[in-house]
Each structure stands twice: as structure tokens, then as C-alpha cells.
Amino acid sequence: MKLLAAYLLALCLTLPATAAELKVDLGHGVVTYHSETLLKRGDARTISVPGDVAFRRTMHFRAVPLAALLEGIHPGDHLQFVAGDGFAAEIPAALLLNTQGSEAWLAIEEAARPWPALPGHGRAGPFYVVWTRPQAAGVGPEQWPYQLASIRKLADVAERFPAILPASSLPPDSEVRRGFAVFQRTCFACHTLNGQGDARLGPDLNLPHNPTEYLRADLLRAFIRNPQSLRRWPQAKMQGFDTHALSDADLDAVLAYLRHMAGRKSGG
Incomplete structure (x- = not known):
């Protein structure tokens, strides 16, 4: 039994990043996205993010447009992005749907290309909300949640x-x-x-x-x-x-x- 338990623990610890799940609830039930499925989407692409907030340098990510996963939201809606470490970013849908030129992306960590450790030795994966041209819409550093686990539509704060x-x-x-x-x-x-x-x-x-x-x-x-x-x-x-x-x-x-x-x- 001890050998079996040790084997199962080792298996859990070595599961690839592709086993990750992101749960999205926009008020019509929870939809679960798997990282390997997201990476195969037709709208997935490699993006460059100069001065990335978490990594503090230019980063390149495989990502999908976040709005594509949030179909049906309206500018007056309010979304909460909850990370695995207890961080809970409150982001109005109007910012995600802005027309000023900023675009939100869901970056997805690839098993074969893991992201480096963050300054301070933490991890950002497997999901991370990043922005291109964030200054255009006044996107702040707290609106880049990493270690993302779930997105929920809620009443405002x-x-x-x-x-x-x-x-x-x-x-x-x-x-x-x-x-x-x-x-x-x-x-x-x-x-x-x-x-x-x-x-x-x-x-x-x-x-x-x-x-x-x-x-x-x-x-x-x-x-x-x-x-x-x-x-x-x-x-x-x-x-x-x-x-x-x-x-x-x-x-x-x-x-x-x-x-x-x-x-x-x-x-x-």
C-alpha cells in the first residue's frame, strides 16, 4: 500500500501542465476549459508582451483572445478572476470589451515550454491574463491575474x-x-x-x-x-x-x- 501511495503521489506531481482546467461561469452554468484544448483552438496564437507585469520583461505566450471565452457578456457586467493563491481581481466587463485598443488574452502554459519562475520564485501558470497595449485603456497591474483558476460573472463589488x-x-x-x-x-x-x-x-x-x-x-x-x-x-x-x-x-x-x-x- 505504501508503494502504491508513493506511486500515485509521484504521478500527481509529474502531471503535465496540459492537465490544467479553467472554470468559467457567466451565469448559465460552469464551463470547463482544458489547456490542451485551448492550445489547439483556431484563434490560438503566439503574442509578444513587452514589459510583462509579472515577469518584468518582454515575454512570448501562446494565447487565445479572452473575449472569445466570454461570449455574451455586456459592458455593464462585472467579472471576478480568482487565482490559486487567493488573489481575486475584480474587472468590469467594459474594460475587457474596450474599443481603445487594449486587448486581453488568456496565456496558456505549454507542457513542452514551461514559463520561467517569477521574480520571487513563484509560478505564473498554467493560465495568465495578459494584455497587449494595456496603456490604451488604462489597464492596471492588478488586472493581470496569473495562476488563474476561475472566472465568474458576479454583481459589482x-x-x-x-x-x-x-x-x-x-x-x-x-x-x-x-x-x-x-x-x-x-x-x-x-x-x-x-x-x-x-x-x-x-x-x-x-x-x-x-x-x-x-x-x-x-x-x-x-x-x-x-x-x-x-x-x-x-x-x-x-x-x-x-x-x-x-x-x-x-x-x-x-x-x-x-x-x-x-x-x-x-x-x-
Whole structure:
């Protein structure tokens, strides 16, 4: 029995990347895509991605247009991309259907050509959402989910998680409201707030304490720009946000939102 168990374990550990599955649920039941089938599609092609977000250099991938796997979605829909490590990117369908020139692709790792390890020794495969011409539609670094396991159409974030909403009395052009939009795009993929959210990669940003309560403003800004500037930790997963990924104005806004939410704790 021990020999059989060892054999089965070894078999599982050596299964090729082609055994990978991606589950897509657009509200009409789950559709499962297998990597080997995707690689044989007529619309699969090799694409070049300069300055790839995860690998930090030009990469070449076998990929299919992501929109081809999401037939029937509308600009008002909201999609969640969940990775195997707990990362949960919230991406509006309008961004995926944009007409500005950015195009989303599902990159598929080939068994015979595995991708290199990521900086920090992680793996990006077997599925990775990459973009060509991301600047055209303002695609941010948190909208490149790798280790992708599932895609789901859901209600938008505000409807699903009311405890993360700022006060309704704030004017529409409030910096806090702008910060809430930035928070959803850049922070909510890894963190929860007031115990709400689907991400499981980073700590909650309001419970028991909000970072604005225990870090000086200059240190918090420096940490967001470069986490290693505050605490050296080679195993840390958080990547910094430079001014291309998060402008100074957007950083100001997300900090305004966090300060605001420090006075709106719930769910603790």
C-alpha cells in the first residue's frame, strides 16, 4: 500500500501542465476549459508582451483572445478572476470589451515550454491574463491575474460588500469616493476590508486596525511604493506601485478613503 501511495503521489506531481482546467461561469452554468484544448483552438496564437507585469520583461505566450471565452457578456457586467493563491481581481466587463485598443488574452502554459519562475520564485501558470497595449485603456497591474483558476460573472463589488462603502453623504466628486474606486482596482484583489471581500492573499485593511492608524503618512506612502523600503522581507508577496501603476493623485485618494474607513469599522 505504501508503494502504491508513493506511486500515485509521484504521478500527481509529474502531471503535465496540459492537465490544467479553467472554470468559467457567466451565469448559465460552469464551463470547463482544458489547456490542451485551448492550445489547439483556431484563434490560438503566439503574442509578444513587452514589459510583462509579472515577469518584468518582454515575454512570448501562446494565447487565445479572452473575449472569445466570454461570449455574451455586456459592458455593464462585472467579472471576478480568482487565482490559486487567493488573489481575486475584480474587472468590469467594459474594460475587457474596450474599443481603445487594449486587448486581453488568456496565456496558456505549454507542457513542452514551461514559463520561467517569477521574480520571487513563484509560478505564473498554467493560465495568465495578459494584455497587449494595456496603456490604451488604462489597464492596471492588478488586472493581470496569473495562476488563474476561475472566472465568474458576479454583481459589482459595492452590491456584494456594502461594509466597504464610504458614507453615502459624501458628494459625488469627493476624493474619498475617488479613492474607493482606486481601492477596488489596486487593493481589493489581495485584501479584505471590514472583513468583506473574496481575496485571501493579504490582511484586512481596517480590522483590527487601519494602516493609517499605525503608520505615519510618509511611511505608508513609501510602503505602498516599495514595501521593502519599510521592512526587508524577501518572501513578501506585495509588489510596489510605481507612479505608472498608481499616480500620486490616486495614491492621495486611496489614503483619503482608508482614513475615512478607519472611522467606519464594522464586522470585527
